[in-house]
Amino acid sequence: MPLAKHRTPTADPALPTPGREAAYGLLGRLGAWSAAHLRLVAVLWLALVAGLGAFAPQVTSALAGAGWQANGSESVHVRELAQQHFGGNASSALQVVVSSDRPVADPAVQQVLTDATARLKADSRIADVVPPQPGATISPDGRTAILLAGAGADANDMVRAADDLKGPLADLSHDGITVAATGASVLWSDFNTANHDAMMKSEMLSWPVTLAILVLAFGSLVAAGLPLLLTMAGLAASAGALVLLNHLTPTSIWAMNFAMMFALALGIDYALFLVVRFRAALAKHGDARRAVAETMDTAGKAVALSGATVLVSLSAVTLVPSPAFRSMAVGIMLAVVFVLAATLTLLPAVLGKLGRRVNAGSLPWTRGKTAGPSPRFTAWGERLWAHPLRYGIPALAILVALAAPVIGLRTSMPSITVVPEDSSARVGYTAVQQAFGPGAPGALQIVTPTAQAAPTAAALAGDPGIAGVMPGQNAPDGSGYTLLQAVPKVDPSDPALEGTVERLRDTLPDEALVGGAAVENLDLQSLLDSKTPLVMGVILALGFVLLIVALQAPLVALLGTVTSLLATAAAFGAARLIFQDGHGAGLLGFTPQGFLDGWAPVFFFAMIFAIAMDYTVFLLAAAKEQYELTGDARKATVGALAHSGRVIFAAAAVMVAVFFTFALSGPLPPKEMGIVLGLAVLLDAALVRLVLLPVLLRLTGRAAWWSPAWLRRVLPDVRFSHD
Structure with a gap:
C-alpha cells in the first residue's frame, strides 16, 4: 500500500503571514482579525444593534424633558420644599390661564374652569388643583383667571404631564374663551417639541447634500455607503443605550439630538480617513487583508486617538452639576463609543471582504486613477512650504479679527421668545403679562x-x-x-x-x-459662568496631554492645541456678532436676544474643540508618519497635506453642510447651534488645518518634532508609520 505524500500546508495568500502580522500593532492585528472573521463580527454587531435597537423607538418618549437646573442651588431647594410641603405649588407646577372678554364669574367661563379642573385632577401627576383666587390669580379687570395645578411628580414627569395635558386643555377654548397651559414645565415641553421637530427637519434636509458630497469625496457609490453603515450602527445602538441609561438616571432628550449629529459627523470622518488609506494600501500591496492591517496600524491609530480626544473633551462637561448638561455629554459620548467601535471592527471586516470592490460604482472621471497622495494637496503643501508668511499671516489675521469680539460676549438663559408664538406656553405667558403685569410670569x-x-x-x-x-x-x-x-x-x-x-x-x-422658575434660570447661568473656566481648562489640558502621548513632541502638541483654541475663539467671536449684535439676523430669519444662550460657552466649546482636535489628529498623525519614515520636516509637512488634506476638506464639507442646515430651522437654539458649529468647522478646516498649522510646522521645522529624552522614556512608544 503506497504511503500518502506529505503535503506542506500553504498559507492563505489573502492573510498576512504570521511573521508579517506580528509586525503590526494592536490595532493592526485587530483589523486583520476582523477582516478574517467577517461573519463573526457581523453577527456580533447585528446582535448588539438588534438588542439595543429594540429600545430605540422609545427614545423620544422615554427621555427626560427637564434637567436645566443647577443641582444644589437655593432655587432648586425652594422647588423641592414647595413640592413637598405646599401641595406641589412649585416652579414645576402647571398654570392654566383662562381668559375671555367676559367676567370670570360668567357661567360659560366657570364651566370651562370646571372642565379644566376635572382634566387636571384626572392626571395622577397633578397634586392639588387650586382654583382662581381674587386678588391673587384673578386679574384686576376680572377677565383672566389662573388655575394652579400642583406638581405631584418630579420635574421630568411634569414636562411629560405638560406634553399630555396642554392639547386637551387648549381644546376647551371656544366662543371667545381661551385656555392655555403655561409655566416652566409647559415651556420646556414646547421648547423640546419645537427644537426636536426642527432638528429632525434639518437632518432630513442635510441627507441629500451629505450623500452628494460623500459620492464626490469617495468617487464611488460603494465607498460612499460605508459611512452610513457606521452611522446607522452607532445611532441604533446609542439610541437604545440612552433609553436604558434613562432608567438609571434622567437623560435629556437633547442627548439623542446631539448623539445623532455626532454619530453622522464622526462616522463620515472616520470612514473617509480609513477608506482613503485602505485604497492606497490596497493599490500598493494588492492584498485586501494586508491592506486592512496596514490601514488600521496607521490611520486606525489616528482614529482611535481622535475618538479618545472627543471623549475627553465631552467628559469635561460632566463637571457642570446640571442633569441636562451631564446627560447630553454622556449621550454624545455613547454615540462616539459605538461609532468608534464600529470603525475599528465592523469597517475593517467589510473592507477586507470588499477588497477592490470598494471602488465599485466609480464615477466616470475617477476610473483609472490610482489611490494615493492627492496631487492637488501635494502642490498646496509645496506652496505653503515655499511661501509660509504669504498665506499664514492673512489666515492668522482673519482668525484674530474674528476672535476679538469674544471679549464682549454676553450670555443668558433663553427667553420665552425661543418657543413659537402659537405655543401653549407663550400664549399663556402673554395672557398673564397682559392681565397681571410684566413680571407676573416670573413670580x-x-x-x-x-x-x-x-x-x-x-x-x-x-x-x-x-x-x-x-x-x-x-x-x-x-x-x-x-x-x-x-x-x-x-x-x-x-x-x-x-x-x-x-x-x-x-x-x-x-x-x-x-x-421660582426665573430664579432657577439665574442660578443655572451663575453656575455655568463659574464652571466655564474650569471646563475649558480641563479640555485644553487633557487635549494637550493626549497629543503629547500620541505625537511624542511637546511643541507640535502645543501648536495643535493652541490653533484649535484659536479656531474655537474665532467661532465664538463670529457668534457674538451674529446672535448678540444681530448682524445678518434679517437674512437668517431671527430676532437677536442681545446675548448668546447660556449653555453655549461650555457645551459648544467642548463640541467645537472636539471637532477641531479631530482634524488636528488626522493632520498631525499623517505628518508624524511621514517624519518617522523620512526624518525630513519638509516631507512631513507636505506629505501630511498630501495624505490627509483631501480627507479633511471632504469631511469638513459634509459637517458644514449638516450644521448649516440647522440655520434653516425656525427656533433660535438649533439655528444658533448650527451656525456656530458650522462656522467653527469652516474656519478650522479652511484656515487652521489647511493653512495655519502647516505654516507653523514649516516655521518650526525639525524643532516641532523634538522631544527631550526624559519624556521619551516615560511615554509609551506610539508610531504611525509602517514600512
Missing part, C-alpha cells in the same frame, strides 16, 4: 420659617424691584414653613431681575430662601 417664590414670615413679607414689599407680594401660605403639613410669592416689576428675561434677586438674598432674613 418669585420665597420659603421661610413661619416665625420669620412677617419680616420677610415686609422686606419684600419694601424692595424697589418688587411690584406686589401675595399673602403668605402656611404649610398645611405643620412643617413650620411659609410660602410667599412676590411679583417682580420686570419681565423674567430682563437683566434687572438678577439684581433684584441678589438684593433680596442679601437683605431678607437669613433662613428665607428665594426661588
